[in-house]
Amino acid sequence: MSGPTTGEVVGAPCWLSLTARDLDAAERFYGAVLGWTFRRDDGGDREYAVGRLEEQPVAVIAAVAAELSVRVAWTAFFTVDDVDEAVARIRERGGTVGVGPVGYPPHGRAALAADREGAAFGVWEGRTENRLHIGMRSAPAWLELHTRDAFEAAVFYGEVLRWADEAPAGFEVSYEQDKVVLRRDGEAVARLNSGPVESGSPRPQLRPRWLVRFRVPDPEAAAVAVVAYGGTVVPGGDWGGVRGPEEADGRRVVVVRDPEGALFALEAAGDAKV
CATH class of the missing domain: 3.10.180.10 (2,3-Dihydroxybiphenyl 1,2-Dioxygenase, domain 1)
Structure with a gap:
């Protein structure tokens, strides 16, 4: 090993x-x-x-x-x-x-x-050369799980990944309202969200999934580049977790697909909140 x-x-x-x-x-x-x-x-x-x-x-x-x-x-x-x-x-x-x-x-x-x-x-x-610690404040990306029941999912991942019994000091899982937040040294690394999802939906963006959110200086400008280079912007009504260029709490987020169909999100750098 x-x-x-x-x-x-x-x-x-x-x-x-x-x-x-x-x-x-x-x-x-x-x-x-x-x-x-x-x-x-x-x-x-x-x-x-x-x-x-x-x-x-x-x-x-x-x-x-x-x-x-x-x-x-x-x-x-x-x-x-x-x-x-x-x-x-x-x-x-x-x-x-x-x-x-x-x-x-x-x-x-x-x-x-x-x-x-x-x-x-x-x-x-x-070993991996990615030393940016996904989800830390200075990192270029962080993660969100969209699932039916965040607490049930946290039990699954906690047992599979040994969140409770293997993690050293500085790594913690907290239950906050209807969300589960994974933190490292006090900074959010990932978030598990409860919400409406459709397993087997013909629209992949509505299925349970881990969504990668890349931080960029200007999500709207990056979305223009997405379209210019053959990708697509997912309309807010077609995405269960994001309503469009801005979420209800003020975060600037645009959900997009690359030319081959891979789904990801663009989020304004510095706007990430838990």
Whole structure:
């Protein structure tokens, strides 16, 4: 067992991955929309690109959707000590495992899974170069789970990811009104929201899911770039958790799709609230 080797807290989100079909097209799109630059790397028999913002790694893009027979989508990965044990816990608690465990030598091992409601996520054992701590105030992204019952989901993820018994000081799960908030050193890393979702809905944005929210200086300007480079803006009425360019609490958020259909959100940097 290699275990986490980056100082990442066990159970915390450690990196983001986009399963795409066309790596070149994905680089052009996310470079224009999010201002990323890219570095290509070779993960054994798979080439992938590390998206970087101001020379710091943000996410991994790999053109493996067709090879692995999975949707083009953004996936959040969470650090575990042992991916085999994590996979066993997922199955024991009613989740499903779609891919893996798969080795990515020399970096580590991963598995793609879904929780009891069908929201996809990944588990990762090994090392990663993403040192930005997803969800911390200075990070370029944070996570939201949209699910039927946030408290029930928190029990599932808490048991699978060992939030209660493995997390060291500075990592906590709090129940706040109808939400569950995952914090590290007092800063929100991820939020689990209860709300109307439709498992198996023909509209993927209404299904239970982890939504990646990328922070940008101007969400509206970034949305213009989304359309210019072949993506689409999701109308507010078609998205269960976001009403349009502004949410009820004043956060500026736009939900969009890239040209291959991957859903994500654009949020004004500095506006994130829990």
